[in-house]
């Protein structure tokens with residue numbers, strides 16, 4: 001039953017993320033239009049910076065939307081051919097339409113840039129922790145040697 005399908009809930013969450021971003025993009029387009037017009041009307045106005053910030057935001061949001069679309073596909077057991085864009089079953093090694101080879105990563109869950117950034121932060125934190133552990137084990141070794149000297 002679709003109603004109790006946990007995947008349906010995950011997909012609808014992704015869809016909501018897409019909808020939110022779509023409406024933000026629409027809002028930014030409107031604002032850019034107004035900023036540009038104000039600049040056109042009054043030569044003393046320079047809105048370049050405000051316009052650029054919004055353009056950058058639109059690019060970022062569009063990329064995030066693409067990421068969420070791929071995640072929805074994944075939940076449906078599908079992946080997109082990087083060559084022709086055709087939707088293929090996750091387990092396919094080659095695109096059934098154009099024959100392009102899929103890499104191994106293609107059957108894994110796609111990650112958004114935000115998730116990748118979070119992972120990078122976690123990895124960096126782990127690396128720092130490991131270094132700290134190494135440093136503390138080195139530090140605890142040093143006094144042990146001194147104790148030996150005392151014994152001699």
Ligand SMILES: [Zn+2]
Pocket residue numbers: 081082083084085086095096097098099100
């Ligand atoms: Zn293809």
